[in-house]
Amino acid sequence: MNSLGTRIRNLRKERKLTLEALAGDRLTKGMLSQIENDKAKPSMESLDYIAERLGVKASELLEEIAPSTIRHLLEQVEIFYAEIQLGDTKNLEQTIEMIKPYVEELPLSYEAGRLLYIYAVAQYQAGITTWESPLNRARFIFKEINLLSHWFETYVIQSAVFMEGRNYNMAYSCILQAKEEAEQENYQLDSRDAGKMAYYISIFQLAIGEYEAGKQLVKESIANAHKNQFYYYIDDMYRIAAFCAMVDNDFEQAEHLITKLEQYRVFVEQADVDAFIFTLRAHYYNNYTHDYKKALEEIERFRPLMDMGAIKFDKSLYYCEKGKSLYLLGRYEEAKEAFEHFTNIPSFILHPFDILGFNECFSYKALCYAHFGELTTAYEIAKMAYKDSQDLIDLPYKQKIEETYYSIKGQIDTV
Structure with a gap:
């Protein structure tokens, strides 16, 4: 990280000031040069004077990372990160490397919280397991500076990670934690975030088998969306x-x-x-x-x-x-x-309703191959769909998946 002297010199050059111009009538050119080269430490009175002439607060000069530096870094990161495609590990790692040198010294600010959020998400997407720590720090910062939409978004992304791993109970608990904290702290979420929270709670309720509660909340969420003209x-x-x-x-x-x-x-x-x-x-x-x-x-x-x-x-x-x-x-x-063109469940399909629907289609694919006498292929497809569905909630699709698997297995066993 830059030293105090380096930060003063960089700001002076950004403002196109000479040593003599910044020194003014209170400091000598030689003394300012020594401060910039970290050969002398300014008194608080001198620091206040230098900060005033640079157009910043003295506290900004004392921070390990100047707010202007963080703002500039965030601008660069946002542009770069927005262009990254799914699965682009190389550029995800580059994003991480851009932020990493600043992580430990980030202050309490929106820019710092946003950088930590991107850092956490990029780490997760790149397969780095330490993503939760920066996400929790981002959550803390957003909470402290009362940016509740951003605070809630940290819970959304964490629940999405759990859902991607089909850990629906953990995803549900994560969103409930946000709801409980909001209620305990009396956070005033705007209608958009309140609607998002209800949406996520409902889909996780349906995912874990709390069918009636989830169905009722979806119904209420639709009614509230029309009432508040919020259609997210x-x-x-x-x-x-x-x-x-x-x-x-x-x-x-x-x-x-x-x-x-x-x-x-x-x-x-x-x-x-x-x-x-x-x-x-x-x-x-x-x-x-x-x-x-x-x-x-x-x-x-x-x-x-x-x-x-x-x-x-x-x-x-x-x-x-x-x-x-x-x-x-x-x-x-x-x-x-x-x-033959249907070979996998798309990566963005995460909810049990959708997964079971796709696996039922795999069962029909298995039956189609069985019709042509390709029993080995049919059996492997039916078995894959059956195993992939076993730990999911019970829906009508599951019965078809199981019937197909045991039917084709029976045919294989009798050959």
């Missing part, structure tokens, strides 16, 4: 509520919620929301109304978006539901061709 995550909430209605066999409500999602799509004009609607309707027709032709029509509406590169979604969302539709229509050759 509204597409997700409609989709989750529609899934719940399907599971409950309340098809009138499912249709209503999908229609509401379509109305929201007209409002925002986002291709991502279109993709949600097409796959949701295809799933609805395949699994619940058994209108496989309609399901195929809906999923084919997805294809132009994918071909144009208008959406970021993995192609698996298209091919898994298309393969299922074709299989259920008895068009086995076409189903197999579609399923």
Whole structure:
């Protein structure tokens, strides 16, 4: 870190002052030179004088890192970090190296908290296990300077990490900790953050099997979103509520919620929301109304978006539901061709509802291969889906996954 003398010299040069100009009538040019070269220490009176002429506070000169340095560093880091793509370990490590020399001496400020937040997230994304410590420091700083949105965001990212590891109970506990602290300290979260908190609590409740509580909170969150005109995550909430209605066999409500999602799509004009609607309707027709032709029509509406590169979604969302539709229509050759493009669950799929839906599609893929007598391949696919679903909550999809696995296993055993 820069010494006091170096900080004075750097600020003087930034302001294009000569030694003589900064020294003024209270210091000699020689004395100021000695201070800048750390050969002499200024008195507090002299330090106040130097700080005044530099246009800063004396406390800023005494800090290990000047606020201007931190601001400049954050500007550089934000620009660089925003360009990093998922899985870009090299540039994540470069981001970490940019921040690392300053970490231990960061003061209590927004810039410091933001740098620690980015440092923590970059460490996690790069596979470095020490990410929690800087995240906790960022949380403390944001709390102390009353930046509650940023404080809450540290809990969101931590719960997301737990969810990525399918540790849904820990993710739920993390968000509950934020809720309890906010209530105990009487934090006044704005409507946006209050809505986000309710959203995360509801999806984690559904993830751990607190089905009725989660479903009710989603319903309340949708009502509050309209009341407060806060539509963050509204597409997700409609989709989750529609899934719940399907599971409950309340098809009138499912249709209503999908229609509401379509109305929201007209409002925002986002291709991502279109993709949600097409796959949701295809799933609805395949699994619940058994209108496989309609399901195929809906999923084919997805294809132009994918071909144009208008959406970021993995192609698996298209091919898994298309393969299922074709299989259920008895068009086995076409189903197999579609399923060959469906090889994995996309990395952004984290919720048990979605994971089980994908694994059910893998079960249909296994049945398709079994239809062509490729039992070994069919068995490996069915086993993968079965094992991947065992620790997740019970939903109707799980029954199909288990039935398929044991059916194909039985065929293998009798050969």
